[in-house]
Amino acid sequence: MANVNNNNWMSLLVGQDIDPPLPQTVEEIPFVRQAMDFSSLNVDMPEIAKSETVEIRDKDGWKLVSEVYIPKGTGPFPVILYMHGGGWCVGSSEGVRRKTMRLAENGFVVFNLEYSLAPERPFPNAPEDVVYAARWISKNAQNF
Numbered sequence: 001m002a003n004v005n006n007n008n009w010m011s012l013l014v015g016q017d018i019d020p021p022l023p024q025t026v027e028e029i030p031f032v033r034q035a036m037d038f039s040s041l042n043v044d045m046p047e048i049a050k051s052e053t054v055e056i057r058d059k060d061g062w063k064l065v066s067e068v069y070i071p072k073g074t075g076p077f078p079v080i081l082y083m084h085g086g087g088w089c090v091g092s093s094e095g096v097r098r099k100t101m102r103l104a105e106n107g108f109v110v111f112n113l114e115y116s117l118a119p120e121r122p123f124p125n126a127p128e129d130v131v132y133a134a135r136w137i138s139k140n141a142q143n144f
Helices: 006-012 026-035 094-105 125-143
Strands: 050-059 062-070 079-083 109-114
Touching: 050 125, 062 094, 062 125, 079 094, 079 125, 094 109, 109 125
Parallel strands: 079 109
Antiparallel strands: 050 062, 062 109
């Protein structure tokens, strides 16, 4: 490693496997979901004024919900719609709760969306959830 150019650290990653590996088959998704469960990091949570869960819609018996974090202070506040990573098949709002509450602690109303995941709700359900949520938030953000 002595010859590594620290100014170009990305060169270290070229050709390297991603850890955890991306799922190659539907059968691998439960393993990847478990590997990407970061909810254990939800300790020493940021202080915010309020947290609640809102139902954005019910489609075919599946409820699209979002955790909403309200900062301390007097608004109006800017709004963030946060979508966890995971390629529409892994991840959860719980896994990014601490990170998104930190945004609220810094003066943002944060909608931490729990969008649908494949394969249970196949593509394009997840991106449609995000678009629907963005429209819902634009109509209802003043209530938060």
